[in-house]
Amino acid sequence: MTQKKAADPAATNEYVTLTDHSTGENYDFPLMPGTxxxxxIDVRSLYGRSGHFTxxxxxxxTGSCESKITYIDGEVGVLMHRGYKIEDLAEHSDFMEVCYxxxxxxxxxxxxKAEFEDTITHHTMVHEQINYFFRxxxxxxxxxxxxxxxxxxxSAFYHDSLDINDPRQxxxxxxxxxxxxxxxxxxxxxxxxxxxxxxxRNDLNYAENFLHMMYSVPAEQYKVNPVLARAMDRIxxxxxxxxxxxxxxxxxxxxxxxxxxxxxxxAGISSLxxxxxxxxxxxxxxxxxxxxxxxxIRSFIKQVKDTNDDVRLMGFGHxxxxxxxxxxxxxxxxxxxxxxxLGIKHEPLLEIAVELEKIALDDEYFIKRKLFPNVDFYxxxxxxxxxxxxxxxxxxxxxxxxxxxxxxxxxxxxxxSQKLGRPRQLYTGPxxxxxxxxxxxx
Numbered sequence: 001m002t003q004k005k006a007a008d009p010a011a012t013n014e015y016v017t018l019t020d021h022s023t024g025e026n027y028d029f030p031l032m033p034g035t036x037x038x039x040x041i042d043v044r045s046l047y048g049r050s051g052h053f054t055x056x057x058x059x060x061x062t063g064s065c066e067s068k069i070t071y072i073d074g075e076v077g078v079l080m081h082r083g084y085k086i087e088d089l090a091e092h093s094d095f096m097e098v099c100y101x102x103x104x105x106x107x108x109x110x111x112x113k114a115e116f117e118d119t120i121t122h123h124t125m126v127h128e129q130i131n132y133f134f135r136x137x138x139x140x141x142x143x144x145x146x147x148x149x150x151x152x153x154x155s156a157f158y159h160d161s162l163d164i165n166d167p168r169q170x171x172x173x174x175x176x177x178x179x180x181x182x183x184x185x186x187x188x189x190x191x192x193x194x195x196x197x198x199x200x201r202n203d204l205n206y207a208e209n210f211l212h213m214m215y216s217v218p219a220e221q222y223k224v225n226p227v228l229a230r231a232m233d234r235i236x237x238x239x240x241x242x243x244x245x246x247x248x249x250x251x252x253x254x255x256x257x258x259x260x261x262x263x264x265x266x267a268g269i270s271s272l273x274x275x276x277x278x279x280x281x282x283x284x285x286x287x288x289x290x291x292x293x294x295x296x297i298r299s300f301i302k303q304v305k306d307t308n309d310d311v312r313l314m315g316f317g318h319x320x321x322x323x324x325x326x327x328x329x330x331x332x333x334x335x336x337x338x339x340x341x342l343g344i345k346h347e348p349l350l351e352i353a354v355e356l357e358k359i360a361l362d363d364e365y366f367i368k369r370k371l372f373p374n375v376d377f378y379x380x381x382x383x384x385x386x387x388x389x390x391x392x393x394x395x396x397x398x399x400x401x402x403x404x405x406x407x408x409x410x411x412x413x414x415x416x417s418q419k420l421g422r423p424r425q426l427y428t429g430p431x432x433x434x435x436x437x438x439x440x441x442x
Contacts, residue, residue, distance in 0.1 A: 016041055020050060036071055053424045063244075065252065065418065069102060069407055070243045077323035077372075081241060082106070090330045095206055095236040095400075096120065099178055102241055102407040103171075117205075123179035124200035124209065126187075127157040134191050143188040143395045144273045150184050151177075152266035162260045164413055173261045174406045181399045182206065186213035189392055207233040210399070215387075227341035228386055231334050235382065238327040238375060239397050241404025243320075247271040247278070251405040252412050253421040261409055268405045269398050278394040278401075281380035284315035285390060288349045288356075288381075297356050305365055315377030316360060322370040331378035338382050350381050 014031040027050055031039040040063045047053045056062045071080045079086040082101050089098055093107075100108045100116045108116060133153060137146055154176070155162060161172040187197050190213075198213045207229045216222030242248070250271035255264040272278035291300050303311040318325055339347055357373055360366045383393055412418050 014039070018046075018050070020052070025050070037073065047424075055426050059249075064249065064421075065244065065412065066415065067244070067408070067411060068105065069411060070241045070404070072243050072320050074318070074320040074322050077321055077326050079242070079326050086238065086326050087330060090234050090237050090327075093237065095233045095240070098237050098240050099403045102403050103174055103410070119175050120179045120206065121200075121202050121209075123176050124183050124202075126154075126180050126183050130157065130184075130187075131197060134187060134197075137191065139192060139194065141192070143185070143192060143391050144269065144398070146188040146191070147184060147395055147398055148266050148269050148273070150188070151181070151269060152263055154180065155260045155262040158262075162262075164255075164258065164260065167414075170261070170410055170413065174410060177261065177265055177406050178403050181402045182210040183213060185392070185395045185399050186210060188395060189214055189389070192389075192391070205229070205233075207236065225341060227337060231338045231341075231382060231386070234330060234334055235379060235396065236400040238330060238379075239400035241401070241407065244408075245277070245319075246274070247401065248405060248408050251409050255409045255412055256418060256421040261406060264409055265402060265405050268401070272398055272401065273394060278397045280314065280374075281376040281383070281397075282390045282393045284376050285349070285380035285384060287312075287314040288352050291352050291356070293348070294352055294355045297352065297359060300356075301359060301363065313360070313366075313371065315380075316366065316373055317369070317371040318374045321372065321374065324372040325374040327375035328373040328377055331375060331382065332373075335378045335382050335385075338385050342385055344385060347381070347385065349384070353377065353381060 015028045016031060018027045018029065019025070020027070027046070029046070030042045032042050033039045043054060054062070069082065071083075072078065081089060081098065082105055084101070084107070089101075093101075096117050097107060097113060099120070100113065130150065130153070133150065134146070137149075158173070158176060161169040161176065163169045183200055190197050196218060198216050198218075200209050200213060204212055204224065208224045211224050211229060211232060212222055244252075247268040251264045251268035254267040255261070259267075275283060291297060300311070301313075303309045304313045335350060339345075339350065357377070360371065360373075366372075380390075380393065383396065384390075388396065
């Protein structure tokens with residue numbers, strides 16, 4: 001494959017030439033530039049023109065869509081939403097403002113923000129019949145299983161916003177999903193511990209409302225700790241969207257069929273449930289508990305390096321980031337704020353985490369392999385300190401990521417170039433063979 005520029009010096013288009021050496025045919029494919037990041041080769045016409053298609057397991061070199069929402073540069077550790085760096089959003093913004101940004105493309109002014117917050121606040125209640133829907137689950141059902149079912153079931157309760165071709169209905173559904181996810185998440189938790197459901201309150205902000213629905217009980221007043229509310233708000237911001245990851249791609253693929261947004265997001269929740277995706281912070285916590293002490297870190301790292309040992313270093317490295325995950329830097333600071341607010345002076349897991357990070361970042365083995373801390377490394381410690389059960393960790397991820405999913409779904413629906421998702425395959429099974437009747441088989 002060779003890269004050439006168009007002969008006309010005034011033209012700015014570039015293309016690559018693919019040569020089929022079996023036939024001698026040459027095929028030119030245009031290079032598409034993004035606003036930032038590498039150019040991509042437009043191979044949409046490859047199969048029709050050459051009779052071949054690409055083979056890319058895991059889609060590591062394939063762009064499935066054009067998007068204006070999130071940009072990641074994994075080599076230098078950059079994450080931006082609509083051009084704004086995640087560090088700036090986490091420091092100066094709040095989750096509702098980030099939601100508005102992801103859904104609408106721009107940061108809101110004061111009036112727009114107030115109207116958006118009011119809209120979300122007044123959509124937080126769920127249909128009363130959903131209370132009875134929960135009774136069909138076992139008390140020990142995993143909260144993610146409950147979330148998959150209840151979010152998918154929302155389409156049975158809100159028929160007035162299922163027309164995906166109506167921009168107004170798309171926006172109503174977007175608002176409903178963002179608003180109702182924390183309510184459903186808190187209900188899933190309350191159901192698992194046998195406590196009554198707590199209704200949302202319109203006088204609380206998004207993170208405060210979630211914590212209130214999680215931890216308050218009818219018998220006494222619950223006061224939301226502002227430091228914990230801010231920490232939860234930051235966690236929501238940091239998980240709001242992350243480009244074309246597995247769950248987002250699942251939402252887009254499901255949505256490409258014309259499935260309603262509730263069903264599409266339920267599909268995303270199912271994908272997020274996997275331990276290689278949304279369940280990674282729980283794995284980090286388990287790893288730190290298994291290390292047990294700062295004194296055991298070096299022997300643990302020795303096991304990690306041993307190719308004959310199946311011990312894995314969790315919370316380091318990322319499919320995209322080949323540098324320090326910018327979200328991890330924010331959470332590291334957040335972690336200390338939460339522990340100070342809770343009066344936790346000695347947290348063994350945090351001490352292990354800090355020392356493990358220090359040793360790993362100075363070790364040539366990990367530096368060479370670009371194994372830097374990721375967002376899961378500190379989030380599990382923060383959630384544990386806030387008494388969030390490990391079974392709820394991925395649920396919180398789903399609450400935060402819903403706005404990203406629905407923004408990506410909305411962008412896909414409004415993109416005229418998008419088609420029904422239909423990956424191809426490299427078939428390596430048997431060639432055609434005759435059917436042998438049962439009585440003749442040996």
